Amino acid sequence: MSDAPDATPVYSYLGPIGTFTWEALRQVPEAAGATWRSVSNVGEALDDVTAGRSVGAMIAIENSVEGGVSATQDALATVPGLRIIGEYLVPVNFVLVARPGVRLEDVRVVSAHPVAYAQCRHYLESALPDHGHIPAPSNVAAAAGLLENDLAQAAVAPPGITDHHALEVLAEQIGDNPNAVTRFALVSRSLAIPERTGADKTSIIAELPDDAPGRLLEMLEQFATRGVNMSLLESRPIGDALGRYRFVIDLDGHIHDERVADALLGLRRFSPKVIFLGSYPRADKRQVEFVQEYGDEVFADARDWLRSILSGEPEA
Numbered sequence: 001m002s003d004a005p006d007a008t009p010v011y012s013y014l015g016p017i018g019t020f021t022w023e024a025l026r027q028v029p030e031a032a033g034a035t036w037r038s039v040s041n042v043g044e045a046l047d048d049v050t051a052g053r054s055v056g057a058m059i060a061i062e063n064s065v066e067g068g069v070s071a072t073q074d075a076l077a078t079v080p081g082l083r084i085i086g087e088y089l090v091p092v093n094f095v096l097v098a099r100p101g102v103r104l105e106d107v108r109v110v111s112a113h114p115v116a117y118a119q120c121r122h123y124l125e126s127a128l129p130d131h132g133h134i135p136a137p138s139n140v141a142a143a144a145g146l147l148e149n150d151l152a153q154a155a156v157a158p159p160g161i162t163d164h165h166a167l168e169v170l171a172e173q174i175g176d177n178p179n180a181v182t183r184f185a186l187v188s189r190s191l192a193i194p195e196r197t198g199a200d201k202t203s204i205i206a207e208l209p210d211d212a213p214g215r216l217l218e219m220l221e222q223f224a225t226r227g228v229n230m231s232l233l234e235s236r237p238i239g240d241a242l243g244r245y246r247f248v249i250d251l252d253g254h255i256h257d258e259r260v261a262d263a264l265l266g267l268r269r270f271s272p273k274v275i276f277l278g279s280y281p282r283a284d285k286r287q288v289e290f291v292q293e294y295g296d297e298v299f300a301d302a303r304d305w306l307r308s309i310l311s312g313e314p315e316a
Helices: 021-024 043-049 072-078 115-117 123-129 139-145 215-224 258-268 296-311
Strands: 010-014 033-040 056-063 083-091 093-096 107-114 132-135 154-157 170-173 181-188 201-205 231-238 247-254 274-281
Touching: 010 021, 010 043, 021 083, 021 201, 033 043, 043 072, 043 093, 043 181, 056 072, 056 083, 072 201, 072 247, 072 274, 107 115, 107 139, 115 123, 115 132, 115 258, 139 154, 139 274, 181 274, 201 258, 215 231, 215 258, 258 274
Parallel strands: 010 033, 010 056, 083 274, 107 132, 107 154
Antiparallel strands: 056 181, 083 181, 093 154, 093 170, 201 247, 201 274, 231 247
């Protein structure tokens, strides 16, 4: 990618065209008119960003059914210099597609991305109790593969796949949970923090100092004692020894909120490693609620009180 100021910006996404990641990138106003680079996995997308080939990468970070996406969480913990600058929600449902002329009773093997397959298991086990499964790198790749080989007779794919490939729909709305949603994050190298909106989220990754009893409780108290709610808390193995974990945490609020900033200071004093992934507007635009005793002015008053004591000012 050219470094010239007028060069067309590039965004990376898990492709090809038609994936849920592609749908998420369509929600980014800055991506309109930009070049979209299709990649095969999260690692490749983040490599594009760190190498400067892309200004941003859209990656799946959490699913309402399956929870956090472990590949994304691990990559964000190990690839330095990345920031989340926005989040986007995409409703997730699936259709079962096949080559023209293939009937449901002809299906013996189904191609599907592992996450999609898990979310359609009830339907597949009911409609195709004896089927086999071939994992695919993406939902669209599963469908496209039907036209490239005969290893599978059907594929789990996103709605609208027939707009891009000459396939027929065998069944619609096959997802086990009709309300399933996947949360995507737009990741970049920009260190600029989006402005506080009042409907914000802050993402971090933290490690415990050791495995002494009560250490996890001590970490959680950094947030509880400052009135900061956690909307996500998941553990991932660090990988250097059994029993060693890092924690992926989403906080309600912005780093410019006094309660969040103070909690992060406390966490940094406690934890040997804290990775700040970013503060950014919530995709659902829901205003963050908090107890007024943890409002910005309370923290400001406490600092002023301490400053007056240290400076020798007489108490009012």
